[in-house]
Amino acid sequence: MTKATEQRHILIADDDPGIRGLLCEVFDEEGYLTEPAEHGGEVLAKMTKKHPYDLLIMDVRMPGQDGLTILEQLRKNGITTPVIMMTAHGTSSTAIRAIQIGAYDYVIKPFDVEEVTLVVKRLFDHQQLASKVRELEAKSFDPRDKMIGNSPAMQEIYKQIGRVAHTDATVLITGETGTGKEVLANLIHVNSARRNGPMVKVNCAALPESLLESELFGHEKGAFTGAVAQRKGRFELAHKGSIFLDEIGEMTLATQKKLLRILQEREFERVGGTTTVRVDVRVIAATNRDLEADVRAGTFREDLYYRLNVITLHLPALRQRIGDIPLLAEFFLDKYRYAPSSPPARISEDAMERLNNYDWPGNVRQLEHEIERAVILARGSVITSEHMSLVPSSRSALQVDIAARLREKSTLDELLADVERLALQEALVQHDDDIKVAARSLGLSEADFQKRQKKYSS
Numbered sequence: 001m002t003k004a005t006e007q008r009h010i011l012i013a014d015d016d017p018g019i020r021g022l023l024c025e026v027f028d029e030e031g032y033l034t035e036p037a038e039h040g041g042e043v044l045a046k047m048t049k050k051h052p053y054d055l056l057i058m059d060v061r062m063p064g065q066d067g068l069t070i071l072e073q074l075r076k077n078g079i080t081t082p083v084i085m086m087t088a089h090g091t092s093s094t095a096i097r098a099i100q101i102g103a104y105d106y107v108i109k110p111f112d113v114e115e116v117t118l119v120v121k122r123l124f125d126h127q128q129l130a131s132k133v134r135e136l137e138a139k140s141f142d143p144r145d146k147m148i149g150n151s152p153a154m155q156e157i158y159k160q161i162g163r164v165a166h167t168d169a170t171v172l173i174t175g176e177t178g179t180g181k182e183v184l185a186n187l188i189h190v191n192s193a194r195r196n197g198p199m200v201k202v203n204c205a206a207l208p209e210s211l212l213e214s215e216l217f218g219h220e221k222g223a224f225t226g227a228v229a230q231r232k233g234r235f236e237l238a239h240k241g242s243i244f245l246d247e248i249g250e251m252t253l254a255t256q257k258k259l260l261r262i263l264q265e266r267e268f269e270r271v272g273g274t275t276t277v278r279v280d281v282r283v284i285a286a287t288n289r290d291l292e293a294d295v296r297a298g299t300f301r302e303d304l305y306y307r308l309n310v311i312t313l314h315l316p317a318l319r320q321r322i323g324d325i326p327l328l329a330e331f332f333l334d335k336y337r338y339a340p341s342s343p344p345a346r347i348s349e350d351a352m353e354r355l356n357n358y359d360w361p362g363n364v365r366q367l368e369h370e371i372e373r374a375v376i377l378a379r380g381s382v383i384t385s386e387h388m389s390l391v392p393s394s395r396s397a398l399q400v401d402i403a404a405r406l407r408e409k410s411t412l413d414e415l416l417a418d419v420e421r422l423a424l425q426e427a428l429v430q431h432d433d434d435i436k437v438a439a440r441s442l443g444l445s446e447a448d449f450q451k452r453q454k455k456y457s458s
Helices: 017-029 040-047 067-076 092-101 113-138 152-164 181-190 209-217 253-265 291-297 302-308 322-335 349-357 363-377 402-407 412-430 435-441 446-457
Strands: 009-013 033-037 055-059 083-087 105-108 171-174 199-203 242-246 267-269 276-278 282-287 311-314
Touching: 009 017, 009 040, 017 033, 017 113, 033 040, 040 055, 040 067, 055 067, 055 113, 067 083, 067 092, 083 113, 105 113, 152 181, 152 311, 171 181, 181 199, 181 242, 181 282, 199 209, 209 253, 253 267, 253 302, 291 302, 291 435, 322 349, 322 363, 349 363, 412 435, 412 446, 435 446
Parallel strands: 009 033, 009 055, 055 083, 083 105, 171 282, 171 311, 199 242, 242 282
Antiparallel strands: 267 276
């Protein structure tokens, strides 16, 4: 027996002397230090010592106070020692309450001794791994600011961050919805000289034009109905820091004009005001749109586009970096534990194969939600393909095999018609079936888009 257990101290509480003695004997042989307790009062007395135990294994039903009540008191007293419950009554209500109160796990009597030792080993292995993760995170920045991936595409992104973060250059981040543009913006900020300043975020698509202008630039008292006091805008709040303008392609031409002045002069007036406000702000913008196409369509100012496009970072779609899926899955399994004290769930081979073979139209955000859902359905245990909601993506069928079609003697007009039909479908997939936005992404009017759709549905 190796000493990998590092003399972990386990308190074993059960009113049955046979079970209590058996478990003490088994864990002593495994290299742990064990101590018995016969009832809840003894557990409370021993657990309030200055040097608490590394683990409490406790029966649910004991004389006096039951195990769940004892666990609840321990947690109320701030004692966070992991607890494994034992019960001969494996009802759902008992299991749910035990986990909700804060039990690490529970085992059903009669149990296999190997099962209990495996649960204990998994707990201590998880604690050791978590300790290493905390060490690494302490040497880095906030884990919410991390990007996950070792693929060549992501390695190139990391290099670009290193080149641009320390500058004050305006950055334009492009990529499909759900690829992590906000996370990338955070990374740029925390690795810049402005890291101690504010990082202010604005979703340009979430606000109508009348509100967006006031949000960005602020307003003076009496500027409009309801403006009962002066209000600073996001640019003022971001002074000496960074501002992240998400979905900038949704900004109207009128607001684009005012934004252009800030990028050029770093000054503006609040809505309803005449006093010029100067700011020192680094601008990071993001879009899932093709701004060059919008410029050609006249919906985005060309001069603003070139002001924003000083440095462009393009985030690849998840389907373009499939090799990063296992790393991302591992990260989300750790993030979405079934219970705070639970170890991360595991993914079976068939489930991982399904993740790798899926097309991910929603990218990393969709993968995150899929993992969160699967953890809940698998109750924090092993995730199989049955716990997944993935169905073949509509995008996976959006392909035209030109070589094969030419061999079939298809004409150019037939090929172009197929491309147009698939482009219409893909635009809807990318923009969540919003016809107006999908049409604009293709440089079409909404009426023209619907007319073309009708042509292929007839």
